[in-house]
Amino acid sequence: MRPPQNVAVVFHFVLSLSELSFSQFPRACTSADTLTRKECCPVWNGDGSPCGQLSGRGSCEDVSVISTPQGTQFPFSGVDDRENWPAVFYNRTCQCNKNFMGVNCGDCRFGFIGANCTKQHMSIRKNIFDLTIAEKNQFFAYLNLAKYTISENYQIATGTYAQMNNGSNPMFRDVSVYNLFVWMHYYTSRDTLLGVSGVWTDIDFAHEGPGFLTWHRAYMLLWEHELRKTVNNDNFTIPYWDWRDSQDCTICTDEYMGGRHSTNPNLLSLASIFSAWQVICTRPDDYNRRGVLCDGSPEGPIQRNPGNQDRSRTPKLPSSLEVEFCLSLAEYETPPFNKFANYSFRNTLEGFANPGDGIANVSQSSLHNALHIYMNGSMSRVGGSANDPIFLLHHAFIDSIYEQWLRRHQPLQMTFPAANTPIGHSRDYYMVPFIPIYRNIEFFVSTRELGYDYDYLVESVPPSVSAILAFYLQEAKQIWPWLLSAGVVGCLVTALLNCIIIQNCKKKEISTFEERQPLLNTRDEYQGVSYQTSI
Numbered sequence: 001m002r003p004p005q006n007v008a009v010v011f012h013f014v015l016s017l018s019e020l021s022f023s024q025f026p027r028a029c030t031s032a033d034t035l036t037r038k039e040c041c042p043v044w045n046g047d048g049s050p051c052g053q054l055s056g057r058g059s060c061e062d063v064s065v066i067s068t069p070q071g072t073q074f075p076f077s078g079v080d081d082r083e084n085w086p087a088v089f090y091n092r093t094c095q096c097n098k099n100f101m102g103v104n105c106g107d108c109r110f111g112f113i114g115a116n117c118t119k120q121h122m123s124i125r126k127n128i129f130d131l132t133i134a135e136k137n138q139f140f141a142y143l144n145l146a147k148y149t150i151s152e153n154y155q156i157a158t159g160t161y162a163q164m165n166n167g168s169n170p171m172f173r174d175v176s177v178y179n180l181f182v183w184m185h186y187y188t189s190r191d192t193l194l195g196v197s198g199v200w201t202d203i204d205f206a207h208e209g210p211g212f213l214t215w216h217r218a219y220m221l222l223w224e225h226e227l228r229k230t231v232n233n234d235n236f237t238i239p240y241w242d243w244r245d246s247q248d249c250t251i252c253t254d255e256y257m258g259g260r261h262s263t264n265p266n267l268l269s270l271a272s273i274f275s276a277w278q279v280i281c282t283r284p285d286d287y288n289r290r291g292v293l294c295d296g297s298p299e300g301p302i303q304r305n306p307g308n309q310d311r312s313r314t315p316k317l318p319s320s321l322e323v324e325f326c327l328s329l330a331e332y333e334t335p336p337f338n339k340f341a342n343y344s345f346r347n348t349l350e351g352f353a354n355p356g357d358g359i360a361n362v363s364q365s366s367l368h369n370a371l372h373i374y375m376n377g378s379m380s381r382v383g384g385s386a387n388d389p390i391f392l393l394h395h396a397f398i399d400s401i402y403e404q405w406l407r408r409h410q411p412l413q414m415t416f417p418a419a420n421t422p423i424g425h426s427r428d429y430y431m432v433p434f435i436p437i438y439r440n441i442e443f444f445v446s447t448r449e450l451g452y453d454y455d456y457l458v459e460s461v462p463p464s465v466s467a468i469l470a471f472y473l474q475e476a477k478q479i480w481p482w483l484l485s486a487g488v489v490g491c492l493v494t495a496l497l498n499c500i501i502i503q504n505c506k507k508k509e510i511s512t513f514e515e516r517q518p519l520l521n522t523r524d525e526y527q528g529v530s531y532q533t534s535i
């Protein structure tokens with residue numbers, strides 16, 4: 001199903017006005033010239049200079065790749081384009097100043113909008129069941145438009161750097177805005193092609209390691225950002241599906257993400273717009289056999305058969321108790337920093353550890369993984385899982401659980417492993433395949449610092465210890481003159497009162513003495529003297 005011609009034309013126009021922004025590969029950096037020079041510093045049209053340098057937006061800088069010892073999962077070097085990302089393709093990119101961001105610094109950092117990116121903008125992701133009918137229909141219309149609108153600013157690579165003859169023979173292809181993100185998820189998780197030696201499968205730059213949550217947070221933000229630009233609506237947010245304690249797939253209806261096909265249980269109902277979507281990047285065995293990358297060609301309809309999954313692996317959808325246990329784990333990550341990690345919040349939330357005791361158990365798929373397995377179709381294989389738009393709703397909810405954990409445990413940045421992780425997952429690794437480049441650690445921060453929140457967490461922002469100290473120091477700074485003045489005034493008032501009391505007592509004694517004097521004089525003079533000394 002395609003959008004009406006006039007709508008497509010309007011959005012094509014909107015796109016042509018938009019700035020270059022995220023992800024690979026920026027069209028401006030896919031020429032043989034940029035690839036052989038290894039420089040991706042496109043011109044910002046606002047002032048005609050690379051990275052908007054003339055306007056102070058940014059400058060073209062060397063990429064500093066920090067390489068630390070990595071885990072033993074990937075025993076090679078120099079065989080995969082994703083090693084030391086983005087060094088194989090580019091060693092110079094735009095570094096943006098202030099609130100500017102994007103491949104040419106033409107965009108605003110997350111949480112900022114406006115011509116000069118000075119206006120703060122906080123967005124709230126909502127529960128899909130709390131959207132109005134208009135909001136819900138708008139969400140589906142936006143997704144559908146993104147599925148059929150060719151990305152103006154990005155292309156996908158259809159070959160490795162070596163297959164491109166080290167950049168001199170570029171191999172890139174147009175792709176729709178939606179499919180660009182499907183491809184990115186495939187590209188980051190794909191196997192390593194080793195030529196005649198076959199493939200290496202124990203590699204994934206976004207799953208089975210500490211980077212799982214940071215990578216998906218960045219990915220969802222970029223996806224949301226691209227959708228906003230595609231439809232020219234800064235207020236759009238991805239909704240989430242809270243699947244806790246669900247007995248079945250409550251969003252698998254024609255009103256929401258598509259019901260079941262009337263005759264084929266593996267397909268979507270024809271009443272859903274998503275039944276007409278074609279998937280891409282779902283045949284890893286085929287690509288591996290041919291030694292090629294997914295080139296974005298259509299590969300059939302979305303498959304989904306919720307509830308008919310392998311029950312010995314995933315008996316049911318996760319419960320709130322399991323989520324609660326997961327949130328109670330104090331350590332974000334534990335050695336060996338992969339799917340065998342025990343008591344690791346990340347590994348338990350990802351679904352490789354038991355959400356009842358935190359012990360790794362790869363024969364089961366829990367929490368995040370459980371949802372993928374439960375959908376029993378396109379969602380269930382990592383490479384092509386983002387083809388099903390349920391992916392967005394699911395990962396928005398996973399991200400909200402990650403956010404709850406961050407707010408509860410307030411981790412230090414240094415607790416994110418810096419070395420000995422699976423490749424791509426260490427603190428300072430630039431996440432594959434994002435261009436412009438982002439390190440994992442940049443997304444180990446609260447959503448509030450990235451300009452968004454979840455409706456059910458809005459009230460739950462705990463002040464950090466440093467924030468509390470800073471608050472009291474600030475308060476103390478403001479009130480110390482008052483405290484000092486109050487002390488001085490208090491002393492003066494006390495002294496004055498003492499004087500008044502002493503004076504009054506003296507007067508009273510004198511008058512009493514005078515009143516009694518005749519009597520005293522007649523009885524005993526010494527009593528009057530003793531009276532005086534006792535005052």
Ligand SMILES: [Cu+2]
Pocket residue numbers: 185206207216
């Ligand atoms: Cu994923």
